[in-house]
Amino acid sequence: MNRFIFSAVVALGLMAGAAQASTVLITGTNRGIGLEFVKQYAEKGWDVIATARNPDKADELQALAKKHKKVKVEKLDVTDIAQIEALAAKYKSQPVDVLINNAGTLGDVPKQTIGALDQAEFVSVLNANAFGALKLTEAFKANLAASQMKKAFGMTSGLGSSELTARRGGFYAYRMSKAAVNIGFRALAADWKADGIMVGIIAPGMVETDLLRASNFPGKGISTQESVAGMIKVIDGMTFENNGKPVNYNGDTIPW
Ligand SMILES: NC(=O)c1ccc[n+]([C@@H]2O[C@H](COP(=O)([O-])OP(=O)(O)OC[C@H]3O[C@@H](n4cnc5c(N)ncnc54)[C@H](OP(=O)(O)O)[C@@H]3O)[C@@H](O)[C@H]2O)c1
Secondary structure, rough: HHHHHHHHHHHHHEEEEEHHOEEEOOOOOHHHHHHHHHHHHHHHOOOEEEEOOOHHHHHHHHHHHHHOOEEEEEEEEOHHHHHHHHHHHHOOOOOOOOEEEEEOOOOOHHHHHHOOOOOOHHHHHHHHHHHHHHHHHOOOHHHHHOOOOOOEEEOOHHHHHHHHOOOOOOOHHHHHHHHHHHHHHHHHHHEEEHHEEEEEEOOOOOOOHHHHHHHHOOOOOHHHHHHHHHHHHHOOOOHHHHHHEEEEEOOEEEOO
């Protein structure tokens, strides 16, 4: 083999190796949108770190991990700081190309309705949706920085948009938690730009999951397959131009 062909073969090998080495970390993957994210990234051949609060009860996720050896299931409640630290310690030397803070809760709707506002409910929803996502991302900064793609995402909702909220109220804790995700991840995008880490804010659309059913939404949502395929396209196409801006699964910008 002459030198030119040898170098080309080595370069192609390195490129293939680099493509295979992409790693995604996804939270809240035992059901709904998170489970579908695991499925689609696993089918693309990525290494997937899939977290769930109760891995022992996550039958569909465990079946996916059995089918795709590159899926690793880990226990994580995003409100448990010790669990966040333990996960970060376990994956200390593992570059993470894409981090998706999918885990989220709608909370108990009656307890976040005017006339029955419940403080513990607010703290619990904001803790999981906003603080937990930010804290986990903080813990994985070195992993992101060491990766090729360097992309972290907060998961928002149209219910966190101030402009869209002009149409109807309700869901106070959930709305406020998603507005907090928006501003928190926007601030993080500004803070980490100099480190070369992109921080995005994505929304899945109205998706047919347990969460949408619990919201009493009268219509039918889109499938998790359609939502996740769209969000992966948004994630793939993310550049510093849309750093810190909320983007819907179909590529539309979500107004602040
Ligand atoms: N579905 C929609 O139309 C819609 C619209 C806008 C935004 N979103 C957002 O999309 C994300 C996924 O929602 P989904 O519709 O797939 O909801 P889902 O079916 O209710 O699933 C929520 C996931 O988050 C996990 N989770 C909740 N609290 C957690 C915590 N403290 N620590 C770790 N995991 C936790 C749940 O785990 P357990 O099973 O243990 O509870 C579950 O895996 C959420 O951030 C949601 O706000 C959804």
